[in-house]
Amino acid sequence: MLTLLVVVPAIVGVIALYSKDLRVDLALLVGTASAHLLVTASLWIGESGPELDALLTLDTLGLLVLSITSVIFLIAALYTIPYVLHGTHDKPVALQRFIPCLLWFLSAMSLVSVTQHLALLWAAVEGTTLASAPLVYFYRRRGALEATWKYLLVCSVGIALALLGTFFLGIAGAGSSKGASDLTLSGLSRAAPYMARPWLKAAFVLALVGYGTKMGLAPLHTWLPDTHSEAPSPVSALLSGALLNCAFLSILRFYQVCVASGDAEFARTLLLMLGMASLLLASAFMLRQRDYKRLFAYSSIENMGIMAVGVGLGGAASYGTLLHALNHSLCKAGLFLLAGNVLRSFGSTLAQEVRGVLQRLPATGILLLMLLLAIGGVPPFGPFWSEFLIFQSAMGAHVWLGVAFLSLLTVAFLGMAGVWLPMLSGGGNLQGPRARESWLSFLPPLALASATLAMGLYLPSFLAVALHRAAGLLGG
Amino acid sequence: MTGYADFILLVVLVLDLYVVATGRLASCVHASAFQGVALALLPLALWAPGHEGRMDPQLLHLALMSLGTLTVKALVIPQLVLRAIREANVRREVEPFVSLHLSVLIAAALVGISFWLASVLVLPIPAPTMLVVPVAFATVLVGFLVLVSRKKAVTQVVGYLMLENGIFIFGQTLVREIPFAVELGILLDLLVGVFVMGIAIHHISRAFDHIDTELLSALKD
Numbered sequence A: 001m002l003t004l005l006v007v008v009p010a011i012v013g014v015i016a017l018y019s020k021d022l023r024v025d026l027a028l029l030v031g032t033a034s035a036h037l038l039v040t041a042s043l044w045i046g047e048s049g050p051e052l053d054a055l056l057t058l059d060t061l062g063l064l065v066l067s068i069t070s071v072i073f074l075i076a077a078l079y080t081i082p083y084v085l086h087g088t089h090d091k092p093v094a095l096q097r098f099i100p101c102l103l104w105f106l107s108a109m110s111l112v113s114v115t116q117h118l119a120l121l122w123a124a125v126e127g128t129t130l131a132s133a134p135l136v137y138f139y140r141r142r143g144a145l146e147a148t149w150k151y152l153l154v155c156s157v158g159i160a161l162a163l164l165g166t167f168f169l170g171i172a173g174a175g176s177s178k179g180a181s182d183l184t185l186s187g188l189s190r191a192a193p194y195m196a197r198p199w200l201k202a203a204f205v206l207a208l209v210g211y212g213t214k215m216g217l218a219p220l221h222t223w224l225p226d227t228h229s230e231a232p233s234p235v236s237a238l239l240s241g242a243l244l245n246c247a248f249l250s251i252l253r254f255y256q257v258c259v260a261s262g263d264a265e266f267a268r269t270l271l272l273m274l275g276m277a278s279l280l281l282a283s284a285f286m287l288r289q290r291d292y293k294r295l296f297a298y299s300s301i302e303n304m305g306i307m308a309v310g311v312g313l314g315g316a317a318s319y320g321t322l323l324h325a326l327n328h329s330l331c332k333a334g335l336f337l338l339a340g341n342v343l344r345s346f347g348s349t350l351a352q353e354v355r356g357v358l359q360r361l362p363a364t365g366i367l368l369l370m371l372l373l374a375i376g377g378v379p380p381f382g383p384f385w386s387e388f389l390i391f392q393s394a395m396g397a398h399v400w401l402g403v404a405f406l407s408l409l410t411v412a413f414l415g416m417a418g419v420w421l422p423m424l425s426g427g428g429n430l431q432g433p434r435a436r437e438s439w440l441s442f443l444p445p446l447a448l449a450s451a452t453l454a455m456g457l458y459l460p461s462f463l464a465v466a467l468h469r470a471a472g473l474l475g476g
Numbered sequence B: 001m002t003g004y005a006d007f008i009l010l011v012v013l014v015l016d017l018y019v020v021a022t023g024r025l026a027s028c029v030h031a032s033a034f035q036g037v038a039l040a041l042l043p044l045a046l047w048a049p050g051h052e053g054r055m056d057p058q059l060l061h062l063a064l065m066s067l068g069t070l071t072v073k074a075l076v077i078p079q080l081v082l083r084a085i086r087e088a089n090v091r092r093e094v095e096p097f098v099s100l101h102l103s104v105l106i107a108a109a110l111v112g113i114s115f116w117l118a119s120v121l122v123l124p125i126p127a128p129t130m131l132v133v134p135v136a137f138a139t140v141l142v143g144f145l146v147l148v149s150r151k152k153a154v155t156q157v158v159g160y161l162m163l164e165n166g167i168f169i170f171g172q173t174l175v176r177e178i179p180f181a182v183e184l185g186i187l188l189d190l191l192v193g194v195f196v197m198g199i200a201i202h203h204i205s206r207a208f209d210h211i212d213t214e215l216l217s218a219l220k221d
Helices: A002-018 A022-045 A060-085 A092-114 A118-136 A142-175 A185-194 A197-215 A223-230 A233-260 A265-287 A292-313 A317-346 A362-375 A382-397 A399-425 A439-457 A461-473 B002-021 B025-047 B059-088 B100-120 B132-149 B153-174 B180-208
Strands: none
Touching: A002 A022, A002 A092, A022 A060, A022 A092, A060 A092, A060 A233, A060 A317, A060 A439, A060 A461, A092 A118, A092 A233, A118 A142, A118 A197, A118 A233, A118 B180, A142 A185, A142 A197, A142 A223, A142 A233, A142 B153, A142 B180, A185 A233, A197 A233, A197 A265, A223 A233, A223 A292, A233 A265, A233 A292, A233 A317, A265 A292, A265 A399, A292 A317, A292 A382, A292 A399, A317 A362, A317 A382, A317 A439, A317 A461, A362 A382, A362 A399, A362 A439, A382 A399, A382 A439, B002 B025, B002 B100, B002 B132, B002 B153, B025 B059, B025 B153, B059 B153, B059 B180, B100 B132, B132 B153, B153 B180
């Protein structure tokens, strides 16, 4: 089953590369995405053992990330249909590679979630960069080209450091007298208590810097706002909603080894520091942001910061962190898709050139308002609960930490509201006639917004159980 | 057999310094290709004789891996980069932010730091040779230097390749439990990575008429 999740999208991607008809490509895309979601759902019901010499092993943590990826991918795939068929682009060359790259991207992200072999994990994360770089360069503009180059180079170099960290862990493991020291999570965890501490710590620092670059933690985030704002909207939704979690999962794998070594305190301190730095930097840039897609990109950095802080606090906050990963993905993917609707209707990513969204695109406008409140942490939406749990732990750890955390969240919310409220309501000469919104352009974000609301009102028990079990893997 | 291994590692170190010192772009690429050859031979020199004169049971794995490294790092990737240079029609050469003399001095300092780092970070396993860790660190650090101190997109790719070479020295000589398929996957990633970067360089040179990364700075806050 696990093998299928990785191999099938990759093969269908190759088929799509050679098919000439765009409609066939789209059918392949949506078909594969639906099948992927069905297989993922079946993994919730029946346990799945290790496959391919235990290279592929699924635990609850991986299952959570895999499920988020699968859901967001199907929704982005549906949204892609009108985007590709009635888009503003006119280069068939770009389209020919677009759908294959999307499928390879799915394959690489699935591999990240279902492997616990750290070297294979690295290869998969690098694979996600390579598959998604051509997607960023979909609009053949100079800005997109610059974003693609930064993305490729900064992330490849960053991830190269993570490979060094992986080898350091192998060296640390080989030095411990107990247990086999292969690079699987279970082998490393068994060897962890006996590892040479300097090598283990160096390994974690390198992995945090490497995968932290990919996750967009400050000060390693420099590529993220460019890439997420220049990419076409469904791709931005995937980058923010699915890919960032994969990078986060990679850091968590190293963190798990640190927990097994019984010496995770330094790892938590580092995560806490990087997390607070991300919160600080992102909220500062959100206050003076003029480009609404960049604003969402900085909001992603902010939320990755929240998640890093959550793991850094440890204990009960681990549960809140995983819940927040889920909530953030649903919200942010929805927001990027809706930003795509706004961009298509107004033709600009500058906030000052967009007014009266609620009049011109009522469905998009209402959903935007909902998701903006949700991502800002307003009850009764999902993110309120996860942010509240992390805030509670922060207060428990230190009063000033809690106060700083809450004030930075407030600043970020004000930044978001300050940009979007005039865009949603305002009128004046920029206000156009009411535009026709196609079903497929607002049903996918509607599904995400409803899910966010539902998560806030009632968390299904199977999900709560899984979140608790996954938090247990993080020592929480 | 550490005599051969030490010799190979010294060659890698000299090539590090050569890349920093040379002003010709093509020479940088050739140097990284020679590093690829050295890297392919290194595991064989270290492990093939095996312990107590017996052949290593993993010899086939080692030989295949060497062949893979040789093909990817010494043949295919340099060809890709050289083609990117030809297509981008690079006239002026390396163009560093800091002068070549200064970068050689910095590189020498980095080599010193690497030997110091290796003396601080003691290997928990018996090292095959004393030079492995310092040379690996030096290659990683000098790769970084090339990456940040040069303007051209192509030289940045060379810096990235050196960084990867340094990491490979760690991986191939010290960590022996990586399955063959995974090692191939890592090599494949590197290959596709350079391929995609080559395509990006091609587009950059067409859109901007040159490949100075300084001009890739329109996106900012």
